[in-house]
Amino acid sequence: MSETYNILLLEDEPLILMDLEMAAEDLGCSVHSTTTAEAALALIEQHDEELDVAILDVSLGGGKTCFPVANALKQVGIPFILHSADLDRHNERIRELDAELIAKPAPSDKVIEIALSRIDPRSGASMRLAAE
Known part of the structure; x- marks a missing residue:
């Protein structure tokens, strides 16, 4: 038996996603x-009780960013990390989010492990036991 976590991934690059x-x-x-x-x-509105953690790409194309999503996650208490190659353009606003930033490129398994390390095991937020 092991714990299963629900993770939200927001990434506009299909291969990275x-x-x-x-x-x-x-x-x-x-x-x-x-x-x-x-x-x-x-997804946050539909699954906020289930989500344990999120990984957010900062720049989403067309001038859009993850900032509204980050703010929504903060409101419902879901931890998140930022995953971005566009550090200079949003540097000041990124600091306002007070979240760990993983620079692209980074190994995907390491990005996921870092995100999972942000989950507070005491919160009990939607942790479930899953069959191996």
């Missing part, structure tokens, strides 16, 4: 993934 999804699934996570902030906000 797929790599993160596979790494999360390899570590036994249940994955909720999306490429847009709007879809991520909808």
Whole structure:
């Protein structure tokens, strides 16, 4: 028996998203993934009681960012990390989020492990036992 965590992935690059999804699934996570902030906000609204942690790409194309999603996660108490190659453009705003930043490129399994380390085991937030 091992713990299964629900992870939200917000990433607009399909190959990076797929790599993160596979790494999360390899570590036994249940994955909720999306490429847009709007879809991520909808997932948070639908699954906030289930989500344990999130990984957010900062720049989402078309001038959009993860900041609304980060703020929504903070409001419901879900920890998150930032995963970005675009550090200079959003540097000041990133600091305001007070979240760990993992610079791209980074091994997907390490990104997932760092995100999972942000889960407070005392919170009991949607941890479930899963068959191995």
